[in-house]
Amino acid sequence: MTDLNLKNWWMPFTNVRAFQENPRIFTRAEGCFLYREDGLPILDITAGLWCCNIGHGRKSVADAVHAQLMQIDFAPPFQFGTPPAFQFAQRLMKHTPPGINRAFFTNSGSEAVDTALKIAHLYQQTRGKGGKSRFISRQQGYHGVNIGGTSMQGLPTNRQGFPVLEQVDFLPGMLDIEANAFTRGTPAHGTEIMTEAFEAIIALRGAEQICAVMIEPISGAGGMVPPPVGYLKRLRELCDQHDILLIFDEVITGFGRTGSAFAATEYDVVPDLMTCAKGINGGTVPMGAVLVKDAIQESIFSNTPTNVPEFFHGNTYAGTPVASAAALAALDVYEQEGLFTRAGGETGKYWEDALHSLKDLPQVIDIRNYGLLGAVSFDPGDLPAKSLGPKIHQSCLDNGLLCRAVGDHMVMSPPLTISHQEIDLFVDRFRVAVGKVLD
Numbered sequence: 001m002t003d004l005n006l007k008n009w010w011m012p013f014t015n016v017r018a019f020q021e022n023p024r025i026f027t028r029a030e031g032c033f034l035y036r037e038d039g040l041p042i043l044d045i046t047a048g049l050w051c052c053n054i055g056h057g058r059k060s061v062a063d064a065v066h067a068q069l070m071q072i073d074f075a076p077p078f079q080f081g082t083p084p085a086f087q088f089a090q091r092l093m094k095h096t097p098p099g100i101n102r103a104f105f106t107n108s109g110s111e112a113v114d115t116a117l118k119i120a121h122l123y124q125q126t127r128g129k130g131g132k133s134r135f136i137s138r139q140q141g142y143h144g145v146n147i148g149g150t151s152m153q154g155l156p157t158n159r160q161g162f163p164v165l166e167q168v169d170f171l172p173g174m175l176d177i178e179a180n181a182f183t184r185g186t187p188a189h190g191t192e193i194m195t196e197a198f199e200a201i202i203a204l205r206g207a208e209q210i211c212a213v214m215i216e217p218i219s220g221a222g223g224m225v226p227p228p229v230g231y232l233k234r235l236r237e238l239c240d241q242h243d244i245l246l247i248f249d250e251v252i253t254g255f256g257r258t259g260s261a262f263a264a265t266e267y268d269v270v271p272d273l274m275t276c277a278k279g280i281n282g283g284t285v286p287m288g289a290v291l292v293k294d295a296i297q298e299s300i301f302s303n304t305p306t307n308v309p310e311f312f313h314g315n316t317y318a319g320t321p322v323a324s325a326a327a328l329a330a331l332d333v334y335e336q337e338g339l340f341t342r343a344g345g346e347t348g349k350y351w352e353d354a355l356h357s358l359k360d361l362p363q364v365i366d367i368r369n370y371g372l373l374g375a376v377s378f379d380p381g382d383l384p385a386k387s388l389g390p391k392i393h394q395s396c397l398d399n400g401l402l403c404r405a406v407g408d409h410m411v412m413s414p415p416l417t418i419s420h421q422e423i424d425l426f427v428d429r430f431r432v433a434v435g436k437v438l439d
């Protein structure tokens with residue numbers, strides 16, 4: 001029904017020609033719903049793209065953005081500052097793990113990832129360990145689309161054909177349906193597999209060559225896979241043992257997704273650096289950040305000249321007043337409504353029960369959940385692998401539900417504000433949608 005010209009915008013991660021045949025246009029959003037051109041309300045069980053954690057259409061955020069635009073819309077962030085970025089950085093540190101009190105702002109998760117890799121590298125260089133220039137990442141990991149992040153990607157389609165850094169080794173992915181199917185929360189098996197793989201990489205490369213490990217605490221775009229028991233603590237131990245930095249990519253897990261402000265707190269593991277974006281201001285204005293241990297910044301500062309930038313890196317829109325004002329207003333919402341811990345409480349439990357009630361649907365081979373994250377995995381049956389998911393995705397949309405398909409895994413991350421009734425609505429619509437495909 002759209003009268004938009006669909007030719008000029010080359011859309012991201014989109015089969016553009018298929019989109020032009022079957023355009024999907026949203027024109028309005030409120031709470032947990034997106035509205036199509038025809039007015040049909042779609043339950044947004046993905047919080048936009050894992051980002052609208054405080055729900056859509058928050059007037060307080062809109063008002064803060066408007067007021068900031070009228071007060072001071074922009075000033076150069078290189079060698080100059082505006083109050084909101086400092087204010088937000090200070091307030092955010094109330095929610096970060098102990099010892100992490102520095103924020104380097106970016107515009108996106110991808111930029112945060114590449115920035116974190118550069119900070120890690122700079123740290124090793126400046127403390128005289130320049131040989132430590134390799135990275136460890138993980139299969140099925142997703143770390144954005146810049147060249148650093150593309151190199152760390154464990155999703156083959158996102159790396160193939162692109163120039164990537166060769167200094168990366170991969171830990172095995174955490175999805176093990178055979179061993180862990182239908183686990184509620186934390187799966188039992190997998191930490192030993194990671195440990196063996198880690199030690200094999202050390203034996204092959206030598207710890208003196210390795211700068212940092214970067215992983216998502218919970219694998220997100222790779223199919224929503226929580227870490228097995230003890231996994232993150234063991235990884236921290238291994239990094240300490242070998243003098244390797246640990247970077248958590250918290251672009252999805254940050255800002256309340258797991259039941260704590262950050263997964264690092266939830267799993268009681270303090271990384272050296274953390275990346276975040278998405279929920280940072282409720283998905284309203286592009287913004288990301290690298291959160292850095294004080295000791296890392298202090299080491300870099302004490303080993304670089306005092307008359308030049310300590311870090312030759314930054315973006316025009318880093319910590320803009322407008323993005324920071326949105327972040328301050330979103331932080332008010334997170335704090336006032338207790339949203340950082342909501343996914344771990346009664347709502348998280350209701351979500352877990354609702355999700356696992358879908359076990360009887362045809363061809364379901366696994367259901368996973370943690371906090372307000374979830375996944376239902378399907379056996380594609382007679383269909384080629386990865387083609388059932390998109391069919392279910394379309395059927396969900398036709399039945400008023402926005403989920404994500406990652407291959408044959410249906411992945412969910414509702415706004416943290418979701419109500420019990422909306423969770424029930426999700427279950428009803430998901431059942432109907434799957435029934436229409438697999439009847």
Ligand SMILES: Cc1ncc(COP(=O)(O)O)c(C=O)c1O
Nearest residue numbers: 108109110142143144249251277
């Ligand atoms: C773990 C992770 N890292 C990085 C990114 C990239 O973030 P952005 O799309 O804001 O560049 C994403 C995006 O989904 C992500 O999930």
